[in-house]
Amino acid sequence: MTAVPSSASFSPAADLDGFVTRLDGGTAHIDLAVEGLRCAGCMSKLERGIGALDGVTKARVNLTSKRMAVEWAGARQSPTAIIEAVSRLGFKAYPFDPGRLEAAADREGRDLLKAMAVAGFAAANIMLLSVSVWSGNVTDITPETRDLFHLLSALIALPAVAYSGRTFFRSAIAALRARSLNMDVPISLGVLLAVAMSLFQTLNHAHHAYFDSAVMLLFFLLIGRYLDHTMRRRTRDFAANLATLRAETATRLLDDGQTRTLPVSAINAGDLVLVRPGERLAVDGVVESGTSEIDQSLVTGETVYARAEPGTSVFAGTLNQGGALTVRVRAAGQGTLLDDVNRLLEKAFAVKNRYVALADRAAGIYAPVVHTLSALTFIGWMLAGTGWETSLVTAIAVLIITCPCALGLAVPAVQVVATGRLFKAGILLNGGDALERLAAVDTVVFDKTGTLTLPDAVMAQEQVVDHATLEDAARLAMSSSHPLARALAAARPQATPLEGASEVTGSGVCVQVGGIEWRLGSAAYCGASDTVRDTAQGAAGSASLIWFRKADGAPQPLRVGQALRPDAVETIARLKSRGLAVEILSGDRQDIVEQVAREVDVETSAGAMDPAAKIAHVEALKAAGRKVLMVGDGLNDAPALAAANVSMSPVTAVHLSQAAADAVFLGERLSPVVTAIEVARAARAIMGQNLWLAAIYNAVAVPVAIAGFVTPLIAALAMSGSSILVTVNSLRTRFAGGR
Amino acid sequence: MNALIYLIPAALLLGLIGLGAFMWALKQGQFEDLDGAASRILLDDDLPEDQREHRGDPD
Structure with a gap:
């Protein structure tokens, strides 16, 4: 579970009562998802550790689903204390939204x-x-x-x-x-x-x-x-x-100024929520107070930050890069962008031509044939003059011997094995028939931001400042929680942090080094004029800037930008070598998109696409007879994901996109896209073999049945024999896709 | 052939007991966490402290 962004943490003061269910007799119950839960040792450590807490009556770990249920007597514990106790034991726990848990039963x-x-x-x-x-x-x-x-x-x-x-x-x-x-x-x-x-x-x-x-x-x-x-x-x-x-979760501001951490499902339109710097917005709304810069790349695909000030509309899934904001929550469906996306999404789902799964197609051919055969057998024996009783018995024997035991297992058994194989490779499949659609793909369309590139910013390769300056800025950056500063610090992990640094929320960090003040932060904080800022930004292209200044020296811009996923180039080459056409569709600026397309060696690319344009492009490809796999993560990709023949999202995608996608993949690497297609193709081939095995079995057994020679013993042997054959053949899917 | 009078009911009864036991286990939630059940056998919570071997512990 290393792919999960670690942005979520709960301050000691966070009130998590929204996650607690009250049982009869004053017992409180909470379900926690636990990260890092792997072995029997972890399990006993957790259960013993939490069970020993004051007032706790039950602490039970479920190793299969990586969850823990904790119950305690009324007021003697708090969820925050329990989560802290879990983290002291070396695990990370996150409370489950009770509204989400209905699937547990x-x-x-x-x-x-x-x-x-x-x-x-x-x-x-x-x-x-x-x-x-x-x-x-x-x-x-x-x-x-x-x-x-x-x-x-x-x-x-x-x-x-x-x-x-x-x-x-x-x-x-x-x-x-x-x-x-x-x-x-x-x-x-x-x-x-x-x-x-x-x-x-x-x-x-x-x-x-x-x-x-x-x-x-x-x-x-x-x-x-x-x-x-x-x-x-x-x-x-x-x-x-x-x-x-x-x-x-969202932090709700109460009327008396207190804050409360609540699951998103417990936030209503009209509530005020607090969005701290570095937090991802969980709701749509309008900024009430505070100014900041918002990273909208997950929503629009654009990498240059947008300003947010009172009156600005902000969207769930965007990242607050600057100062703290208070946001008035708006009811879903009123937002212009989200509204558009939802409308397109509904339309895409409505026109999505219902794919007829292989098993259903087989059943469509199989059922009428079998029933006709059986009827013909009855008529045949009647004409032969054996009397209606014997004729009926023979006809029913035909029906029994052809009963689709092997046919019923042919497709699901392969699906189960293939889903398990993909699961191990970090790919979660939403439905069984997605495999068949994946196998048919001949065109792969990628989104750029967050899909070809990593979701988190990293320090850009090309810088306009010298090495020593970078080094110093990185040391100061270690004292900041700002995402851009974190990217800077991550690029120089061996740098020594500076003591006595203080952070001015929403502006930057400063420190006194030998009587000289170092500042790292926004352009204004470091004293860069608007013209200096605009020039530097123009030269930096898609990269974002963070400024650094020593004493009264000139403010220096440092570039932080998007980096390609480590294996993006290789993955696209592998896709091409398998005869697939690759395209890039992005909401980002055309020149940036073209630059990325050159880097990964993709000929067809289009930038500045809004959700409607993306859908139109995908539909055009489909109309040209292509089978399209769309890979995207942003809110702006969701309609295109739904419109494509089959779709995948990285795990960092917005909720709406994940819901629209047929598969979700984990981790930083892009190679799961190739693995998914390879496993799907292998699975599709084995499904075909299985169906043929079942058909051959029927071709042998049916004449015997029609001739009236079938006994229950033959039926039993044939039935179990063919089922075992098909099941064993399905297990071969396990070795599909290499490794 | 008279033995059948005892043997058949006995066979069916044994089968039913097995079925009943399975249904009981299912109702008790013993099939909710198969991975956990496989690991729990390695725990030695039932032994007094001094007899425990902490081979399963990661630390």
Whole structure:
């Protein structure tokens, strides 16, 4: 979790009551996302350490989701004290917004697991009876014993199918209501007909009954569904942790002048919030008091800072670079920019042509074919004059043997393995069908700011001052919390900090060195005139300036700017070598965009694009028959992300963009984009193989079934055999994408 | 064949007990944190202080 920006911290005075849920009997409960939680040792250290605190009644770590639940008796502890205690133990904890936690109660997963357990129990016991019947049929079983075993099987199978099959029945009914066919329709039909026919056969003292096939089919399919569900849930939990670690909190100013740290969901329109220097804005609003410079790169893509003064509109996701601001929160949807983006986003989602997933397409072909075959078998045997009873039994046997056990596993099993593979590489996938869309991509469109470049500013390579000055400025910068100063300090980690430096919030830092005053900060603070400032800024291009002055000397501008991600050049070369077209679309100035495009060797680039222009460009590419992968992080990218065939965002992206993207990647590197495409292509290939395996199996089994030679034993062997084959083949996806 | 009268109910009963145990464990939340459960076996919280070996501790 090293990718998470560490900007969030809670001052001791912060009031975190908004994160606490009160339980019955005065017990308070808080959920914390814990960073750095890895092993059994960490777990016991945390649980013991926090459990020993005064008043704490429960401290329970969940290692899977990297969270901790703490409960304490009413007034004897405070959330801030608990978070501090956690940090003393060597971990970073962030409180969970209770409004976000509804996903924690995983009802769906539990229901699936219960259904799976029941189906497994039933399958095992019926198989026990079935094996006896099969071996008895070729030796000396008496008809009475066989009937008894079949009746017992029915007794187990009927309630089990009724209970475990609900997921499929419900979905099949929903599909039929919508006048469409999904995979659950043939599954439900197959299972129900198998049970009904077996019951009929049992009552007629027949040799064969298919209870085992019906229940085993449900069991296999439920395993697939559950695996799929856990993988999705894990990704979702992780994404929620990340959101919390990024601490979407705001400091609300109360009427009596006190402040209170609250989750963003608890902030209402009209509230006053305090935004300290270096903080990211969590809300949209209008500046009420204070002046500052705002880094809007995450919202507009523009890297030159904008001035903020009373009356200026500011947006969530922007970074306060200068002084403290108080902001009056505006209701969402009134903001001009956000309004535009939201409107475009809605439109993009509405026109986004619904991609038909591979499994659904397979089901679309498969279901009618199977049902027709089965009907033809019935008619054929009727014409052959075997009587309606035998004909019906054979027709249903066809339906059972073709029941899409392998087909049902073919796609989800690959999705689960591929999602796990991507998860390990630091890529979180929003949905299974994103894999298929990723595999089809032939054009990659990058945003510049924050996507090709790193989200945080770093010291520029080209400087107009000499080395000694840089060194001195870096020493002074170590005493400042300003983002530009931090970038400067980070570039010279071995510099020694200066003692006695004092920071003037919103202006800069100063220190006395041997009777001489050193200043580092804004142009005005260092005494640079407006003309000097404008000239220096003009020469610096996209870089931002921080000024440094010794005593009465001339103020010196230091350049701090955006740096490319460490592997941006290499990643784009790799994308090109795989035959993908690469483009850059940015909201930044044209000359800056062209410069970056030259650096990373991309021919097609466009600057000064607003959200509507970005969408138009993506739509034009799509209209030309291209399959577009959009990679972007800003608010201005969100509509284009939604409009593209498939999209990715770095984890530092604004919330809206992450929500619109199909995948989110962690870390400073850009290579996850290549990995994602490679794994997706490999996964797509294996899905195809699996579908063919399932088809071949059917091609062999169906003629046997139509001829009327299928026994429950053959059905059971074929079904489990093909399922295992498909599952094992899916595991190969694990090795996709190298490493 | 008379043995079946005992054996079949016995087999079913054992299976049901297993199913019941699983449902109970599920309800108790034992499947909420599988990674944690795998690690907790390494903890020696149940031993008195002087018998503990701090091999799992990172420090």
